[in-house]
Amino acid sequence: MKYVEEYRDADLTGKLLSDLRRAVTQPWTLMEVCGGQTHSIIKSGLDEMLPQEITLIHGPGCPVCVTPLELVDKAIALAMRPEVIFTSYGDMLRVPGSERDLFAVRAAGGDVRIVYSPLDALKIAKDNPKKIVVFFAIGFETTAPANAMAVVQAKAQNIQNFAVLVSHVTVPAAIRALMESPDVRVDGFLAAGHVCTVMGYWEYEPLAAQYRIPIVVTGFEPVDLLHGILMCVQELEAGRQEVRNAYARSVTREGNRPAQAVIQRVFEICDRAWRGIGVIPQSGYRLRPEFALYDAEQRFPDVQAIETRESPLCISGLVLQGIKKPVECKAFGKECTPERPLGATMVSSEGACAAYYRYGRLAAKGKS
Amino acid sequence: MSTQKLNLLGWTCPVPLQNYPTIVMGHGAGGKMMADLIQHLFAAAFDNDLLAQMGDATAFDLPAGQVAFTTDSFVVSPLFFPGGDIGELAVNGTVNDLAMRAARPLVLSAGFILEEGLPMETLGRIANSMAAACKKVMVKIATGDTKVVQKGHGDGIYINTSGIGVIPKGVNVAPDRARPGDALLVSGSIGDHGIAILSVREGLTFQTEIQSDTAPLNGLVDAMLVVTKDIHCMRDATRGGLAAVLNELASASRVGIEFDEKKVPIRVEVNAACEMLGLDPFYVANEGKLVAVVPAEHAEAMVAAMRAHPLGQDAAIIGQVVAEHPGLVTSRTSIGGKRVVDLPTGELLPRIC
Amino acid sequence: MCLGIPGKVIELYKTNGMQMARIDFGGVIKEACMEYLPDVKVGDYTIIHVGFGLSILDEKEALETMDLLKQIDALGSEEGTAV
Numbered sequence: 001m002k003y004v005e006e007y008r009d010a011d012l013t014g015k016l017l018s019d020l021r022r023a024v025t026q027p028w029t030l031m032e033v034c035g036g037q038t039h040s041i042i043k044s045g046l047d048e049m050l051p052q053e054i055t056l057i058h059g060p061g062c063p064v065c066v067t068p069l070e071l072v073d074k075a076i077a078l079a080m081r082p083e084v085i086f087t088s089y090g091d092m093l094r095v096p097g098s099e100r101d102l103f104a105v106r107a108a109g110g111d112v113r114i115v116y117s118p119l120d121a122l123k124i125a126k127d128n129p130k131k132i133v134v135f136f137a138i139g140f141e142t143t144a145p146a147n148a149m150a151v152v153q154a155k156a157q158n159i160q161n162f163a164v165l166v167s168h169v170t171v172p173a174a175i176r177a178l179m180e181s182p183d184v185r186v187d188g189f190l191a192a193g194h195v196c197t198v199m200g201y202w203e204y205e206p207l208a209a210q211y212r213i214p215i216v217v218t219g220f221e222p223v224d225l226l227h228g229i230l231m232c233v234q235e236l237e238a239g240r241q242e243v244r245n246a247y248a249r250s251v252t253r254e255g256n257r258p259a260q261a262v263i264q265r266v267f268e269i270c271d272r273a274w275r276g277i278g279v280i281p282q283s284g285y286r287l288r289p290e291f292a293l294y295d296a297e298q299r300f301p302d303v304q305a306i307e308t309r310e311s312p313l314c315i316s317g318l319v320l321q322g323i324k325k326p327v328e329c330k331a332f333g334k335e336c337t338p339e340r341p342l343g344a345t346m347v348s349s350e351g352a353c354a355a356y357y358r359y360g361r362l363a364a365k366g367k368s
Numbered sequence: 369m370s371t372q373k374l375n376l377l378g379w380t381c382p383v384p385l386q387n388y389p390t391i392v393m394g395h396g397a398g399g400k401m402m403a404d405l406i407q408h409l410f411a412a413a414f415d416n417d418l419l420a421q422m423g424d425a426t427a428f429d430l431p432a433g434q435v436a437f438t439t440d441s442f443v444v445s446p447l448f449f450p451g452g453d454i455g456e457l458a459v460n461g462t463v464n465d466l467a468m469r470a471a472r473p474l475v476l477s478a479g480f481i482l483e484e485g486l487p488m489e490t491l492g493r494i495a496n497s498m499a500a501a502c503k504k505v506m507v508k509i510a511t512g513d514t515k516v517v518q519k520g521h522g523d524g525i526y527i528n529t530s531g532i533g534v535i536p537k538g539v540n541v542a543p544d545r546a547r548p549g550d551a552l553l554v555s556g557s558i559g560d561h562g563i564a565i566l567s568v569r570e571g572l573t574f575q576t577e578i579q580s581d582t583a584p585l586n587g588l589v590d591a592m593l594v595v596t597k598d599i600h601c602m603r604d605a606t607r608g609g610l611a612a613v614l615n616e617l618a619s620a621s622r623v624g625i626e627f628d629e630k631k632v633p634i635r636v637e638v639n640a641a642c643e644m645l646g647l648d649p650f651y652v653a654n655e656g657k658l659v660a661v662v663p664a665e666h667a668e669a670m671v672a673a674m675r676a677h678p679l680g681q682d683a684a685i686i687g688q689v690v691a692e693h694p695g696l697v698t699s700r701t702s703i704g705g706k707r708v709v710d711l712p713t714g715e716l717l718p719r720i721c
Numbered sequence: 722m723c724l725g726i727p728g729k730v731i732e733l734y735k736t737n738g739m740q741m742a743r744i745d746f747g748g749v750i751k752e753a754c755m756e757y758l759p760d761v762k763v764g765d766y767t768i769i770h771v772g773f774g775l776s777i778l779d780e781k782e783a784l785e786t787m788d789l790l791k792q793i794d795a796l797g798s799e800e801g802t803a804v
Contacts, residue, residue: 001640001747003727003766003778012790013703036724043703089771116572116645117772119754142725145757146773149739157737183640194725197768197776222703227790249783250725250768250776259757259775338713567749575750640747644769646724 003249007221008044016226023233029055029185030232031178031322033171034140034192035062035222035350042355044222049117057322058355060174060191063139064091064348065320066274067167069310072097075165077303078134078296079105079112085128087121088136090114094347098309101347108272116308118150125154125162134296137164142194144168144285145259148266151287151294163296169272171195172203173283179211188232190218190225192246199265200255201352204243212241213246219247266291275344276317311336314343319352333357391486396516408463409488410478410512413495414502417473418510424508428475431534436471438462439530445523447490450564451579454527455497458657460584462531463505464604468658469585469592470541471533475510476502478529482514483522494525505584507531538597545600546621548691551667555588555674556581556682558610559638562652566645574644578637583656588679592660595673601661604654608712611650613659614697615711620720625697627687650699651712661689725770727778728753730763744769 006012032038038058040161047056060066076097079086086102089237093102093114106112111131115121118135125133137147147164154162171192178184191204204215214235218228230245235242245251263285272284287295298305314329318324326332326345336342338354345351394401411419418426442458463473478498482491502509510627560581567576585604601621603613610632618625634649642649656679662670667685674680687699697709728744733755735741740755744767751772755761758774767774 001636001643002729003729003783004643004747006787008702010702010704016790043707044701044703046703049703049705093551095764114572117754120773142770142775145775146754146771148755149756149773153737153739194768194770194775197725223790227786249779256757256775258759262757358710576748578749637748640749643726644728644746644749644751 004221007223009223013046013049013222013226016223016230017049017051020054020230021225022235023230023237023239024051024053027053027055028187028233028236029057030188030190031057031186031227032190032218032225033059033061033175034195034220035065035348035352036194036217037061037190037225038288038352039222039350039355040222041225042359045177046225050229054233057325058319058352059178059189059322060274060277060320061140061171062320062345062348062350062352063143063167064095065316065344065351066169066277067092067095068273068345069245070273071167074297074303075136076100076102076105078300079110080108080166081300083128083132085113085131085133085218086136087112087113087115087124087125087133089138091348091350092136092138094341095344096190096341096347105340114180118146118350119153122150122153122159122162124340125159126157129161129302132163132299135162135164136167138152138167140168140192140195141170141199141263142192142197144263144267145198145256147260150268151291152262154294155291160208160293163294163299164287165296166267168259168267168285169274170283170285172207173280175204175207175215177277177280177283177287178321179213182363184321186213188214188216188321190228190232191215193217193219193224193251196247196251196255198256198259200253201243201245201251202253208243214241215243215345217243217245217247217251219250223362240308274320276314276320278317311342316343316351316353319345326353329353371687389488391482391484391488391491391516392604393516393518396482396514398500402514406514407513409492409495410514413492413499414478414509414512416506416508416510419512426475428510430474430532433537434535435470436466436533436535436692437530438465439528440465441526441528443523443526444565446565446568447494447524449568451561451581452582452655453494453497454525455494456501456582457580458529459498459501459505459507460655461606462529463507463584463586464656464658466531466533467584467589468541468602468604469533469535470539470589470599470602471535473505473507473531473533473586475508476529476531478509478512478527480512481522481526481528482516483524484516484519486524491525494527501584505586508680528557536593536597539593539599540561541599541602543603543617543620544622546617546623546625546661546689548601548623548689549602550661550689551663551664551670551685552614552625552627552687552689553671553674554610554632554684554686555585555607555658555660555680556656557633557635557638558605558654558657559634559642559649559652561655563638563641565653567641572645574641576637576641578635578641581654581656583679585642585656585658585679588658588674588677591673591677591680592670596662596666598666599660599662602658604658606655607653609649609651609653610659611648611697611709612710612712617659617661618697619695621689622694624690624693624695625687626690626699627697628700629702630700631684631686633682633684650709653704664688670711723769725764725775728769730755730761730765733763738787742774744774748756
């Protein structure tokens with residue numbers, strides 16, 4: 001596939017690794033924000049190939065992982081209602097709520113369907129006028145334009161039996177919260193390439209200036225990741241703290257303006273709770289009042305989350321902030337496995353715990 | 369897929385089969401309706417001397433030697449997909465399980481669970497498909513069973529097939545025979561079947577030329593045995609894909625397995641579909657591919673023999689069995705890194721992230 | 722957050738007033754919404770995420786970056802031939 005294979009080339013990867021080894025003169029800790037980047041790093045084995053001086057810690061960029069337990073419980077409650085067809089992206093189906101997950105609801109007879117695109121959920125609403133289709137609208141800014149368009153189209157086509165359960169989170173506020181936390185020690189960030197494809201990277205300039213850290217917009221393939229790491233290390237070695245772009249084929253400073261316009265039309269910024277971390281101010285989106293008809297939480301006000309219970313053993317929050325590595329969790333691989341996950345970071349294929357378990361068991365023995 | 373039309377003439381039942389465009393509860397009740405269905409649909413399609421005995425059990429002589437026995441159930445949805453249907457799968461799948469012990473297939477049984485409302489035309493197509501698949505392999509469906517369940521209690525049709533085969537003398541292919549130093553081979557491109565099914569699944573439709581690779585592998589296995597009788601292990605890589613099979617072998621033989629991701633044949637379109645859906649091709653199902661473990665000295669000759677066979681044209685040596693990390697499968701990634709290739713967990717979910 | 726993959730636009734058309742496209746992902750073809758890429762043309766490569774095009778890949782930029790990556794001398798970066 002064009003624009004894929006060439007970014008997985010072993011020779012170029014080897015060359016960039018040598019460039020990195022020559023560039024580095026002291027230890028640096030970098031955080032890759034996006035779960036997709038974490039997944040790619042560990043699956044390709046890149047983390048074990050980096051020079052010893054570079055430590056990568058994995059950030060909270062997994063929207064599945066950070067969706068609050070209360071919202072997962074609400075989703076499950078909605079899915080169990082006989083008049084509801086509950087639609088979702090595939091990753092959410094295995095996320096454990098307080099008592100069960102959406103898969104279990106489906107097994108018990110609930111109408112739960114995986115969709116590839118939010119427009120598919122809209123189509124299901126059109127095809128099933130006697131039911132209410134609820135769509136679990138999770139994601140970072142990357143997914144917001146798609147989720148927003150479903151709402152815009154529902155209004156334009158007057159589709160009344162459609163509602164979205166919103167769980168959107170945004171990256172810049174998360175970076176701010178991480179930098180404010182005394183436990184987090186990061187020298188530089190690899191920003192999420194597809195979030196920035198939508199939003200541009202101008203929002204990161206004040207963050208880089210305020211916290212004096214370089215932030216490099218980075219893609220997802222091994223060559224892109226090494227490019228981003230190399231750029232970040234060059235900044236650090238030179239004592240600079242710029243925002244730079246290592247994914248220029250997809251990202252511009254201003255981002256995708258039409259997409260941003262629709263996001264702003266449908267959503268407004270709000271405080272959001274991040275599972276395992278807590279409430280981060282101004283870190284999420286909610287539907288604007290004029291779209292209240294499409295807000296599942298307002299359409300179903302009587303759906304209360306049952307008393308939410310997190311596993312006391314789970315340290316997802318610490319993993320999501322990069323404070324602990326999955327292998328440092330006492331339950332990792334024992335009480336908590338992908339088959340019986342205690343927290344979202346083990347369920348989601350983007351979660352650091354799942355990635356470590358899946359691909360990196362050997363890493364626990366060597367360099368971690 | 370067969371297009372032979374059902375023969376609806378010449379029935380004696382007072383309420384003839386042709387009056388029933390769909391399966392009803394009576395077809396499983398053990399009376400005239402069921403007898404009619406068996407006689408004019410199943411027996412007509414499968415047509416052989418063993419089945420013609422029409423006893424509660426079928427009697428026949430077994431050749432001398434070691435016998436292999438297997439069973440498998442088929443619940444695929446949709447029933448018809450690019451490259452095949454549930455009937456073809458049901459025959460090939462069981463023939464392949466026998467072939468993986470190097471057994472020549474002798475007889476099959478076929479048990480059907482039909483959902484009330486299943487169109488007769490559909491059942492006829494599936495039966496004809498099975499008949500064609502049996503003929504290709506020269507195996508007989510010697511006995512069968514039919515039950516009907518109420519509407520809503522089955523996906524149209526579920527099929528169970530069991531099979532008996534004969535293992536040639538001097539051959540011992542078993543999951544626990546892999547030894548450090550052995551070569552790991554695969555018979556062709558992986559992931560075709562799973563992607564073909566996904567391409568027609570509700571909610572994920574996409575256009576592609578990919579067809580299911582469903583095929584009987586016993587002919588390929590015969591060609592492999594000519595190279596050497598000392599094939600250590602063979603497995604067909606069905607649900608859970610290549611990764612599941614490699615993990616099972618590593619576990620059963622208590623050895624480590626290492627393979628090179630770049631050496632595994634994968635069709636360009638299968639790769640593209642996996643990228644699009646966020647799936648790992650090593651976990652996607654196949655229905656006409658085998659993995660073989662053979663002593664290293666036979667590897668080159670073996671892969672050449674496989675490539676000479678129509679079902680093994682893309683065969684490749686992909687790795688080796690090692691003494692390190694017993695029970696664990698690892699791979700060399702496209703960039704030269706290393707990762708563990710674990711057992712798949714639960715259902716394969718398309719990712720957004 | 723991010724499963725966006727590159728695909729080539731092979732056809733453009735409208736459905737329900739929305740600009741849509743057929744996208745070729747290396748032999749697999751799927752529909753995607755192009756409302757966020759008003760300047761897209763047949764033949765362009767785009768990043769597609771959950772059925773929506775989010776950017777048109779800049780081939781010139783990609784080739785320049787590739788060339789740079791293949792040449793880069795990390796020591797030279799001090800003098801400004803930065804990656």
